[in-house]
Amino acid sequence: MAAAAGWRRPGLWAAGSLRALLPTRLFSHGSNLLSESSNAPQATFFSPLQKVMLPPNTFQGKVAFITGGGTGLGKGMTTALSSLGAECIIASRKIEVLKQTAEEISSKTGNKVHAIQCDVRDPTAVKNAVAELIKVAGYPDVVINNAAGNFISPTERLSTNAWKTITDIVLSGTAFVTLEIGKELIKVQKGAAFLAITTIYAESGSGFVTPSATAKAGVEAMCKSLAAEWGRYGMRFNVIQPGPIKTKGAFSRLDPTGMFEKKLIERTPCGRLGTVEEIANLATYLCSEYASWISGAVIRMDGGEYVSMAGEFNDLRKTTSEQWDMMEAMIRKTKGS
Incomplete structure (x- = not known):
């Protein structure tokens, strides 16, 4: 699965969402997204904006390389970077999907988007892809490791091949891309901003x-x-x-019955799922010169889901007013005795 890190893709796009990322569109609060993904009343306080937040031409003259760039979050981040002036190169195993995405984004932003086939699990394929990247666009200023793989399974049912498939894509693939590009940049004394897309359970385990x-x-x-x-x-x-x-690719594998989506929304304090555009805005900021003093940071963007699950007493939010009255009366009685 091309880039499923947690419950992302880890994207639910509104109509015309590709255009929504272009700087010419006014801010929108994404009411369609909210009505499709949540009935929680507090979600109205946390409406997602669907426009790039950085100034136009922030990435003019810059080259960006994005793995897993053909779909989901990768496509969203590529669209945002391209709309801000970057020349983008997207890579994954499925070249036809890449070519279609590249043409679609380029036609809307007016900037070049190149498609390069690459299986990040194969160091030779990565080396060839990086050589082609340098040949067609030059050395990158932005590198986003977004390609990933995931599926749900009881751990005792996993074969060694299943384990290897995921770790080869996620860990080895990210390392191969990072090291190959990094070594080339060191040779020519050029800097770059690297970004990896992980998941909230990388911190806690799951x-x-x-x-x-x-x-x-x-x-x-x-x-x-x-x-x-x-x-x-x-x-x-x-x-x-x-x-x-919510994206088609991730949820088809991680929530095939649709049973888990409601629980996700219920335990997220902001009362809704995230959007691709929101991640794309954070990604473009972190890769821009506006964030030139941010390095080594791991930023959680989850509507408060992680802290909601972590607190020992957080389930008390389900307590009704009548139940609180009863508990307080019992506490007063205990103090009196």
């Missing part, structure tokens, strides 16, 4: 997605390590941990 949790945690450790080591070469490394974002 049952039933153990290979993904393990691999994503490794990606975060690698990014923090390289932020410390390669800053001297002009490179920054940051991570986004998306919470639940």
Whole structure:
């Protein structure tokens, strides 16, 4: 699965959403998205904006390389970068999907989007893809490791091949891309902003997605390590941990019956799922010169879901007013005795 980190893709696009990312559109509060994804009353306080937040031409003259760029979050981030002036190169295994996405985005933004076939699990394929990237567009200023894979399964049912498939894509693939591009940048003394897309359970761990949790945690450790080591070469490394974002690819594998979506919304304090555009805005900021002093950061963007699950007494939010009255009366009685 091309890039399923947690419950993202880890995207639910409104009509005309590709155009919504272009700077010419006024801000929108995405009411269609809310009506489709949530009935929680508090969601109206947290309406998603659907426009790039950075000034036009922020990435003019810049080159951006995005793995898993043909669909979901990768497509959203590519669209945002392209709308802000970047020349984008998207990579994944499915070249036809890439070509279609590249043509679609380029026709809307007016900027070049190139498609390069690459299986990130194969170091030779990565080396060839990076050589082609440099040939067609030059050395990248932005590198986004977005390609991933995931599925739900009891860990005891996993074969060694199943484990290897996920960890090869997520951890090894991210490392192969990062190291190959990083070494080339060091040779020519050029800096760049690297970004990895992980998941909130990379921090906590999670049952039933153990290979993904393990691999994503490794990606975060690698990014923090390289932020410390390669800053001297002009490179920054940051991570986004998306919470639940509904996309066809991720949810078809992680929530095939649709039973889990309601629970996700119920336990998220903001009362809704996230949107691709919101992640794209954070990604473009972290990769821009506006964030030139941010490196080694792991930023959670999940509507409060992580802290909602973490607090021992958070389930008390389900307590009714009458139940609170009863408990307070019992406490007063106990004090009196």
